[in-house]
Amino acid sequence: MTSDQIEAQFNLSYPDFTLDVNLSLPARGVSVLFGHSGSGKTSLLRCFAGLERPQFGELSFKGESWQAGKQFLPAHKRPIGYVFQEASLFSHLSAKDNLNYAIKRAIKTSESGSPQIEREQAIELLGIGNLLERQPHQLSGGERQRVAIARALLIQPQLLLMDEPLAALDLPRKLEILPYLERLKRQLDLPIIYVSHSPDEVARLADYLVAMEQGRALCSGSLSETLSQLDFPLKLGEDTSVVLEGIVTERDRTWKLTRVQFDGGHVWLRDSGHAIHSEVRVRILARDISLAKAPHDDTSIINTLAAEVVEIITDEHEGLSLVRLKVGNTYLISRVTRRSAHLLGLQQGLTIWAQIKSVAVI
Amino acid sequence: MNFTDADLAAIWLTLKLATVVTLLLLLIGTPIAWWLANTRSRWKNPVSALVALPIVLPPSVIGFYLLVFMGPNGPLGHLTQTLGLGTLPFTFEGLVLASLVYSLPFVVQPIQNAIEALGQRPLEVAATLRASPLDTFFSVVLPQARPGLLTAAVLGFAHTVGEFGVVLMIGGNIPGETRVVSVQIYDHVEALDYSSAHELSLLMVGFSFMVLLLLYTFNPRAAFSSGVKS
Numbered sequence: 001m002t003s004d005q006i007e008a009q010f011n012l013s014y015p016d017f018t019l020d021v022n023l024s025l026p027a028r029g030v031s032v033l034f035g036h037s038g039s040g041k042t043s044l045l046r047c048f049a050g051l052e053r054p055q056f057g058e059l060s061f062k063g064e065s066w067q068a069g070k071q072f073l074p075a076h077k078r079p080i081g082y083v084f085q086e087a088s089l090f091s092h093l094s095a096k097d098n099l100n101y102a103i104k105r106a107i108k109t110s111e112s113g114s115p116q117i118e119r120e121q122a123i124e125l126l127g128i129g130n131l132l133e134r135q136p137h138q139l140s141g142g143e144r145q146r147v148a149i150a151r152a153l154l155i156q157p158q159l160l161l162m163d164e165p166l167a168a169l170d171l172p173r174k175l176e177i178l179p180y181l182e183r184l185k186r187q188l189d190l191p192i193i194y195v196s197h198s199p200d201e202v203a204r205l206a207d208y209l210v211a212m213e214q215g216r217a218l219c220s221g222s223l224s225e226t227l228s229q230l231d232f233p234l235k236l237g238e239d240t241s242v243v244l245e246g247i248v249t250e251r252d253r254t255w256k257l258t259r260v261q262f263d264g265g266h267v268w269l270r271d272s273g274h275a276i277h278s279e280v281r282v283r284i285l286a287r288d289i290s291l292a293k294a295p296h297d298d299t300s301i302i303n304t305l306a307a308e309v310v311e312i313i314t315d316e317h318e319g320l321s322l323v324r325l326k327v328g329n330t331y332l333i334s335r336v337t338r339r340s341a342h343l344l345g346l347q348q349g350l351t352i353w354a355q356i357k358s359v360a361v362i
Numbered sequence: 363m364n365f366t367d368a369d370l371a372a373i374w375l376t377l378k379l380a381t382v383v384t385l386l387l388l389l390i391g392t393p394i395a396w397w398l399a400n401t402r403s404r405w406k407n408p409v410s411a412l413v414a415l416p417i418v419l420p421p422s423v424i425g426f427y428l429l430v431f432m433g434p435n436g437p438l439g440h441l442t443q444t445l446g447l448g449t450l451p452f453t454f455e456g457l458v459l460a461s462l463v464y465s466l467p468f469v470v471q472p473i474q475n476a477i478e479a480l481g482q483r484p485l486e487v488a489a490t491l492r493a494s495p496l497d498t499f500f501s502v503v504l505p506q507a508r509p510g511l512l513t514a515a516v517l518g519f520a521h522t523v524g525e526f527g528v529v530l531m532i533g534g535n536i537p538g539e540t541r542v543v544s545v546q547i548y549d550h551v552e553a554l555d556y557s558s559a560h561e562l563s564l565l566m567v568g569f570s571f572m573v574l575l576l577l578y579t580f581n582p583r584a585a586f587s588s589g590v591k592s
C-alpha cells in the first residue's frame with residue numbers, strides 16, 4: 001500500500017507530562033508543529049525520529065511502518081534527517097568532516113528512489129563553502145546551524161525533521177538563515193516537519209499547520225484553512241493574520257509597486273524586487289484591515305477589496321471583534337472595535353469593503 | 363645515581379608490568395565504563411561498588427583472596443593446572459592479573475565520568491546520522507572521551523607502578539619475575555642499605571610528581587573530575 005501521508009498515533013507519559021496525539025500529515029511540503037514551549041511539540045518530533053519510544057505508538061511513513069505494536073524501527077534505521085535546536089555538530093570534527101560523517105553513512109539513493117542531494121549542492125544551498133575547514137567552535141551560532149542543516153540533508157533523508165532550528169539564535173542570525181530554509185523548501189522535493197513557536201516562521205515556511213497545546217494536537221490543516229479560523233486555538237494576539245499565496249502579475253516602474261494576484265483578487269504592494277510570474281507569500285495582519293460600507297477614493301489606502309462577512313466573534317479583549325471575510329475563494333481576518341462592528345451593522349452575509357492598510361511579502 | 367643491576371632489573375620489570383596492565387585495562391575498562399555510564403540496569407550499583415572495592419580495601423586483603431583464588435586449590439588454580447599452565451602466584455602473569463584487579467577503578471572511573479559528561483546529545487545526533495550504537499562508540503564516544511581515556515591511562519599506569527602490598531602477597535620477591543621497584547626498596551631497607559633505598563625512592567617521587575604535573579597541565583579538568591581518590 002502506498003500513500004502520501006504520514007500517519008501517527010502516540011501516547012507518551014511522563015510523571016509531569018503526557019503526549020497524546022493522533023495525526024495525519026501530508027508527506028510533502030513543510031508541516032509546522034506550532035505551540036508554546038511545553039506543548040509537547042519537540043516530544044512529538046522525537047517520536048517521529050525514534051529518539052523517543054512512546055509506551056504506545058503507531059507510525060507509518062508513506063505506507064511504510066516505522067512503529068506498530070512491539071515493532072519499533074530505531075532512529076539510526078529511519079530514513080530521516082534531524083536538525084536539533086542547539087548546535088549539534090560533533091566538536092571533534094571540522095565542519096567538512098561533519099558533512100563527511102553524513103556522506104559516509106548516507107542512505108543509498110538507489111534504495112530510496114529519490115534524487116541525490118549532491119555535496120556541492122548542499123554546500124551551495126546553505127552558503128557554507130568558505131566555512132568547511134573550520135572547527136565548530138570557530139563558527140558563529142548561525143553558521144553552525146547551517147552546517148548542521150547541510151549535514152542533515154547529506155544523509156539523503158526522505159523526511160527532514162527540524163526542532164526549532166532558529167530558536168537559539170538572535171534576530172539577525174534568524175533573518176540570516178530563514179532565506180536558506182525557504183530556498184531549501186523550494187528547491188528540494190523533501191517533506192519537512194518543522195517545530196516552531198514563532199508566528200513569523202509559520203507564515204514564511206508552513207504549508208500545513210498543527211497547533212499543539214498540553215501534549216495534544218488541537219487542530220491541523222493547510223495554512224490558509226487554519227490561520228483564517230477565528231477560533232484558532234492558539235491566541236496570537238497582535239500576530240493574528242492570514243497568509244496568501246499569490247503570483248506577481250505586474251510591476252509598476254513609476255510608482256515602484258508590485259501587483260500580486262491571489263485566488264479571488266489582487267493587492268498592490270511596495271515593489272519587493274520579485275520578477276513577474278514568481279510565486280510569493282504575502283501576510284496581512286488582522287489589525288491592518290479596516291472595514292467600510294462604501295469604497296473610498298479619498299484615502300491613502302490603495303487596496304480595497306469587496307468582501308463578504310462570514311463570521312464575527314469577540315476577540316480576547318472584549319472591546320475588539322474579529323471578522324472573517326471571504327474574498328473569492330480566499331479568507332481574510334479583520335480586527336475592528338466592537339463598537340465599529342455594531343455601528344456598521346456587521347452581520348453574516350453582508351458585503352463590505354475591506355481596506356488593507358499594509359501588506360507584506362514574506 | 364648509580365643503580366645496581368638488581369635495581370635496573372626492578373625498574374625494567376616495573377615499567378613492563380605497568381605498560382602491560384595499562385593496555386589491558388584500557389581494553390577491559392572501556393566497555394565496563396561504557397556500560398556503567400549508559401545502563402539503567404539494577405546491576406549498575408552493585409557492579410560500580412565491586413569495581414570501586416580495590417580503592418578502599420587494604421592491598422593485603424585483595425592479595426590474600428587473589429592468592430587463594432589463583433592457588434593450587436582455588437578455582438582459577440584448578441583451571442590453569444588443568445590447562446597445563448601451572449599456578450599463577452609468584453609469576454609475572456599472576457602479578458599482571460592481580461594488578462588488573464587492583465588498578466581497575468582508576469581506569470574505569472575517569473572513562474565513565476568522561477562518557478557521562480558527554481551526555482545523550484552526541485549519541486542522539488549520531489543516531490539521526492544513521493550510525494549504529496557500535497559505530498557511534500568508535501566514531502563519537504571514543505574521540506570525544508579522549509581526555510578521560512588519557513587520564514585513565516596515566517592513573518592506571520602510575521597506580522600500578524606504586525603498588526606494593528598486593529605484589530608482596532601474590533608475587534613475593536623473585537628477581538626479574540616479580541621484584542618490582544617498591545619491593546626492591548623494601549629489600550634495601552630490610553638490609554639497612556638506606557642510600558640505595560633513597561635513590562630508588564627519590565626516583566619514584568620524581569616519577570609520580572611528573573605524571574601528576576603532566577596530567578594537571580594538559581588535562582586539568584579531567585584529572586579533577588576523575589572522581590578517583592587514592
